[in-house]
Amino acid sequence: LKKKKKLPPGPIGLPIIGHLHKLGKNPHQDLHHLAQKHGPIMSLRLGFVPTIVVSSPAGAELVLKTHDLVFASRSTHQASKYISYDQRNIVFAPYGPYWRNMRKLCTLELLSNLKINQFQPMRRAEMEIFVDSLRRAAEKREIVDLSARVSGLSGDMTCLMVFGRKYADRDLDEKGFKAVIQETMQVAAVPNLGDFFPFMGVLDLQGLTRRMKKLSKTFDGFLERIIDDHVQNKQEKKQTQDFVDTMMSIMESGEAGFEFDRRHVKAVLLDMLIGGTDTSAASVEWALTELIRHPRCLKKLQKELEQVVGLDQNVKESHLDKLEYLDLVLKETLRVHPVVPLLIHESTEDCTLDEYHVPKGSRIFVNLWSMGKDPNVWQDPEKFTPERFIGSNIDLRGHDFQLIPFGSGRRGCPGMQLGLTMVRLAVAQLVHCFDWELPDGMSLSDLDMEEHFGLVTGREKHLLAIPTYRLHK
Numbered sequence: 001l002k003k004k005k006k007l008p009p010g011p012i013g014l015p016i017i018g019h020l021h022k023l024g025k026n027p028h029q030d031l032h033h034l035a036q037k038h039g040p041i042m043s044l045r046l047g048f049v050p051t052i053v054v055s056s057p058a059g060a061e062l063v064l065k066t067h068d069l070v071f072a073s074r075s076t077h078q079a080s081k082y083i084s085y086d087q088r089n090i091v092f093a094p095y096g097p098y099w100r101n102m103r104k105l106c107t108l109e110l111l112s113n114l115k116i117n118q119f120q121p122m123r124r125a126e127m128e129i130f131v132d133s134l135r136r137a138a139e140k141r142e143i144v145d146l147s148a149r150v151s152g153l154s155g156d157m158t159c160l161m162v163f164g165r166k167y168a169d170r171d172l173d174e175k176g177f178k179a180v181i182q183e184t185m186q187v188a189a190v191p192n193l194g195d196f197f198p199f200m201g202v203l204d205l206q207g208l209t210r211r212m213k214k215l216s217k218t219f220d221g222f223l224e225r226i227i228d229d230h231v232q233n234k235q236e237k238k239q240t241q242d243f244v245d246t247m248m249s250i251m252e253s254g255e256a257g258f259e260f261d262r263r264h265v266k267a268v269l270l271d272m273l274i275g276g277t278d279t280s281a282a283s284v285e286w287a288l289t290e291l292i293r294h295p296r297c298l299k300k301l302q303k304e305l306e307q308v309v310g311l312d313q314n315v316k317e318s319h320l321d322k323l324e325y326l327d328l329v330l331k332e333t334l335r336v337h338p339v340v341p342l343l344i345h346e347s348t349e350d351c352t353l354d355e356y357h358v359p360k361g362s363r364i365f366v367n368l369w370s371m372g373k374d375p376n377v378w379q380d381p382e383k384f385t386p387e388r389f390i391g392s393n394i395d396l397r398g399h400d401f402q403l404i405p406f407g408s409g410r411r412g413c414p415g416m417q418l419g420l421t422m423v424r425l426a427v428a429q430l431v432h433c434f435d436w437e438l439p440d441g442m443s444l445s446d447l448d449m450e451e452h453f454g455l456v457t458g459r460e461k462h463l464l465a466i467p468t469y470r471l472h473k
């Protein structure tokens with residue numbers, strides 16, 4: 001006799017909409033609260049889409065390692081259609097040969113250690129401009145919008161690497177370049193009814209699809225212009241090829257071994273922009289928030305920097321590997337604030353997780369945010385204590401499922417090395433060169449900690465603080 005297969009436990013849903021009404025402004029938090037009641041492998045139904053929410057390290061290991069092949073795909077949704085050239089990018093591509101080829105190509109040609117090192121002088125120059133500008137603000141005792149500054153720095157570094165030059169905000173659109181990227185991320189993250197009820201797609205009741213089409217037109221025009229510029233100026237000898245040069249030469253060589261035209265180039269450029277800018281900026285923003293809130297940790301990191309770097313110079317990338325406390329601070333920051341709080345995958349086969357049945361075509365959420373708050377995994381999870389990692393070999397690179405801010409396995413972040421370099425450098429520099437205090441006599445406990453959910457989740461309110469320069473040079 002065949003036993004009926006049992007879905008994981010979950011709350012009772014409503015007819016048709018299932019559990020969509022349970023997701024509010026911060027779905028990662030809503031899913032966390034539901035999982036506390038229904039368990040670390042929970043089943044929901046979002047409209048017509050069966051959904052499995054995994055909220056424990058053991059569950060994450062089952063999805064990302066034991067059964068990784070089954071869970072390595074992404075669903076087709078409106079955002080992937082309109083803002084990623086019909087899934088021709090990496091982030092939204094379904095599992096298969098195209099994704100595998102394109103990912104391999106990017107890992108080798110754009111995100112390798114060699115390539116990252118080639119851009120080291122660029123990062124150093126940008127860092128100097130950044131510190132100088134903050135130093136001028138410090139002299140005037142200005143209140144600095146750290147969120148905006150850090151996002152500007154990250155955007156500039158990414159543009160230089162991808163396009164070979166910086167773009168002023170207005171070059172893209174009257175709304176501004178960063179605003180357009182941020183809007184795209186936000187529109188892509190809002191649950192779109194058309195994705196959960198196929199018949200609602202054409203109605204577009206929320207107007208999201210209309211907005212996405214408009215955003216994609218803006219991007220497309222911009223990327224076309226950049227590619228044209230590169231084609232026209234090809235004769236120029238450059239020291240370092242930017243990402244557009246590299247992708248165009250692969251396209252023109254015809255040696256990619258798979259279909260590769262301008263649409264593919266544009267889709268991948270967009271991945272690099274979107275994947276690289278906000279993730280790093282939000283990580284730096286949260287690290288600084290926690291350090292300002294915990295002066296003990298900030299001072300301890302400054303002490304380490306004084307010893308390793310010294311007060312007569314800025315932090316260089318060559319110092320980074322010697323900064324052990326910085327590593328602990330970063331782990332603890334990404335435990336409490338995983339900037340990509342939900343990994344979103346799709347299953348391509350029926351599968352059994354623990355004793356539960358997971359049907360083919362399910363949406364899978366791995367809730368990293370929830371895992372960071374689990375008292376079965378972390379002692380006093382609500383406390384920010386970098387020292388908890390002393391003497392533990394938990395690393396954040398995807399081997400230890402308690403802490404996987406970059407994901408793990410086939411779909412894990414291919415930009416991890418680059419992201420870690422940018423984030424460690426920026427956090428170290430901001431803490432080494434300046435002391436930070438909150439404006440208007442604001443007390444540490446007044447500092448707002450609300451999150452703004454998106455594919456990348458940063459602070460709801462910008463972080464404002466007053467810098468004091470502290471180097472002797």
Ligand code: HEM
Pocket residue numbers: 090091092093103271272273275276277279280283339340343344405406407408410411412413414415416418419420423
């Ligand atoms: C602190 C910085 C970063 C963090 C925390 C981060 C985190 C992540 C996470 C959690 C994923 C999803 C994994 C999954 O779905 O299982 C991801 C995917 C991805 N990231 Fe990152 N990332 C960062 C920086 C970067 C950078 C700098 C780039 C490139 C310039 C990048 C490019 C990508 C791409 C292309 C994917 C899609 C991979 C795929 O679907 O196969 N990321 N990242």
